[in-house]
Amino acid sequence: MKKNIIMLLVAMLFVGANYAYSQQKNEVLLEGVVIDEYKMVVPYAAIGIPSKYMGTASNDEGGFQLSLAKSNLQDSLEISSIGYKTYKIKVQDYLDKKVKSIVLKEDIVSLSEVKLLNPSAYVKNAVKKVKYNTLSSKHQLNMIYRRSSVEDGKTRFMVEHYLKILDYGPTVPSFDEMEIAEQRKSADYRFVNKKQPVHTVIVMAQIDPIRQGFSLKDYDWSKTGDTSYDGEDIVIILGKEKDNPKKFIRLYIGIDTYGIYKMELSRLNSLFLYKKDINGKLVLSYHNRDPSFQGTISEQKRKLLKLKTTKVKCAYRHEAIVLSVISDRNKFDIENINSKRSDMGDFDIKYNPTFWDTINLPPETAFYKKSVNDLESIYGVPIETQFNAVNK
Structure with a gap:
């Protein structure tokens, strides 16, 4: 657990202060880290704008980067991972966040054995x-x-x-x-x-x-x-x-x-x-x-x-x-x-x-x-x- 917390702190320091604009004037670079409610990193989460066929995935330490056009600022960014509820936020709202992290909430599932197939x-x-x-x-x-x-x-x-x-x-x-x-x-x-x-x-x-x-x-x-x-x-x-x-x-x-x-x-x-x-x-x-x-x-x-x-x-x-x-x-x-x-x-x-x-x-x-x-x-x-x- 300590190892994951240390990785999280390193990732947060790396992306911490502000979002970075790309060198191309019509693009913005989204970067951050995906974590859960216990501040543990969430690897391989899908991050993107499905309606525009744009997306990426977090790495094994929860970090991600995604380059978008400024025309995407009003689009909805979706973050999903197995075991968690899908998180949605407008691109501009994410850029305005002081802490560049996405917190996914665990989706508690307890399937009834009666309803399950073989x-x-x-x-x-x-x-x-x-x-x-x-x-x-x-x-x-x-x-x-x-x-x-x-x-x-x-x-x-x-x-x-x-x-x-x-x-x-x-x-x-x-x-x-x-x-x-x-x-x-x-x-x-x-x-x-x-x-x-x-x-x-x-x-x-x-x-x-x-x-x-x-x-x-x-x-x-x-x-x-x-x-x-x-x-x-x-x-x-x-x-x-x-x-x-x-x-x-x-x-x-x-x-x-x-x-x-x-x-x-x-x-x-x-x-x-x-x-x-x-x-x-x-x-x-x-x-x-x-x-x-x-x-x-x-x-x-x-x-x-x-x-x-x-x-x-x-x-x-x-x-x-x-x-x-x-x-x-x-x-x-x-x-x-x-x-x-x-x-x-x-x-x-x-x-x-x-x-x-x-x-x-x-x-x-x-x-x-x-x-x-x-x-x-x-x-x-x-x-x-x-x-x-x-x-x-």
Whole structure:
């Protein structure tokens, strides 16, 4: 608890005094922190103006940033998160607040067992209604995708891509098309240096059980809790594989719509979050996963690195942040389709520092900060220096 309070105070100091206007005269920058009534941070809350297809999400420390036009000052800003009542405030009123924080009130839910279906029935209905509950017409996802290569407990290489993806949502097994529009890499200090055969955003779709399909009969289903999201009661359903109970799927399913708002998987230690668009359709908002594996190095490297064994604990840490969703096909702007099947770190994309300096990203997550701190400690130089030295 003390840790969360300290993070909150740091976030409040960071955003504290006044809102900041962006350098562009017709824009304002909203920034702040989302907390609950007990002053605990609320991670991954959806913040935006649904009627204008504008929005972002708070990071894992509750912080957020959102760039808006001055013409949006009279619009209603909505903040929602699983387990809390949706909060609404006019953009101008938020800017006028002295303390830049959003306090969400817990939505107490106690579902009557009499009214509840069998747990497996909720999953069955949710799978059946995916097409109706999700954005299943062709749309463009603009996202930041990060991957850190962790070896012996430390990030030794990081690559970030700005992706433009054409998708039909979880009604199809894979993405339709993809462009790596922008790229930047850190210096590379890997000694295991394991490659992956495809861009790892493709793996994100491949591990999604809703996209790929699964047999309900292979799992033992149970209700483990209840909560709410944006006015709808949610039941939390856990499915454990009958042959291997350590493998599980946890689904957060709407009682009325059977929409799937959140999904947690034992597979690759994965999380998927979805939020509603203007029409109430669910679309991907955030994803992370942290799979670990054993890497093997040569005896020569072991001696050089002064390690006790040639077996090295490794991990690939992934994070995908959807920045915007475009539903109007006339506004799709994918140009260079990247069909090459290669490791994410091996794509040759021209570095554009101006893009990374001006793009409106949410505040850095703990995931990102740890990777940056590790890389800076290895090389002894700021991450920006590495970007400028390594990228061409």
